Amino acid sequence: MKFFVDTADIAEIRDLAETGMVDGVTTNPSLVAKSGRDFFEVLRDICAIVPGPVSAEVAATDSKAMIEEGLRLSEVAGNIAVKVPLTWDGLKACRTLSGRGLMVNVTLCFSANQALLAAKAGATFVSPFVGRLDDAGHEGMELIEEIRTIYDNYDALATEILVASVRNPVHVRDAALIGADVVTLPPAVLRALAAHPLTDKGLAAFLADWKKTGQEILR
Numbered sequence: 292m293k294f295f296v297d298t299a300d301i302a303e304i305r306d307l308a309e310t311g312m313v314d315g316v317t318t319n320p321s322l323v324a325k326s327g328r329d330f331f332e333v334l335r336d337i338c339a340i341v342p343g344p345v346s347a348e349v350a351a352t353d354s355k356a357m358i359e360e361g362l363r364l365s366e367v368a369g370n371i372a373v374k375v376p377l378t379w380d381g382l383k384a385c386r387t388l389s390g391r392g393l394m395v396n397v398t399l400c401f402s403a404n405q406a407l408l409a410a411k412a413g414a415t416f417v418s419p420f421v422g423r424l425d426d427a428g429h430e431g432m433e434l435i436e437e438i439r440t441i442y443d444n445y446d447a448l449a450t451e452i453l454v455a456s457v458r459n460p461v462h463v464r465d466a467a468l469i470g471a472d473v474v475t476l477p478p479a480v481l482r483a484l485a486a487h488p489l490t491d492k493g494l495a496a497f498l499a500d501w502k503k504t505g506q507e508i509l510r
């Protein structure tokens with residue numbers, strides 16, 4: 292399963308990229324606004340750090356303008372994935388942009404039927420928002436199971452399930468158990484994946500016992 296980082300914070304991306312665990316990046320208008328930086332400068336900086344897909348979302352709501360914006364965004368770098376919302380205009384723009392060989396991430400997906408439409412429109416990725424479904428009292432991971440089942444029923448549906456709106460390591464584990472293709476993680480969630488109190492406790496005990504030997508490996 293691929294790990295994308297869900298942020299426009301360059302320092303975070305650079306730090307996490309050094310772990311070798313960052314397969315791509317997703318941004319959205321809220322994350323770009325939070326960065327306080329020029330959109331195109333942020334995208335250029337991200338694409339220079341991460342060779343994998345970097346999602347950049349259009350701001351237009353009609354398909355013609357979405358296509359124009361998507362083409363403009365794709366000029367930033369070859370690894371830009373144009374992000375469009377799951378609306379009929381977004382699906383039409385997805386069809387055109389994917390038809391021109393661009394990666395397209397169809398975002399704001401909240402139902403299996405929406406995900407089916409995204410795949411039929413030729414999306415590279417579909418982004419179901421599990422955290423926001425949980426927040427609304429639904430079972431976000433059930434949607435991932437439904438999409439996985441539907442996509443696996445048809446060889447023609449090649450869209451990758453990019454689990455988004457991830458809130459915690461349980462979402463990551465469950466996405467992997469279901470067989471999602473990608474999770475996009477807030478930096479804090481990615482960092483939390485490696486943490487376990489028994490690991491810390493066990494390492495401290497090993498080091499204390501090693502110190503008692505008085506030996507050094509690099510002597």
Ligand code: G3P
Pocket residue numbers: 297317318319418420422423455456457475
């Ligand atoms: O960037 C898409 C998605 O991951 C945003 O999720 O719910 O944390 O804003 P959220």
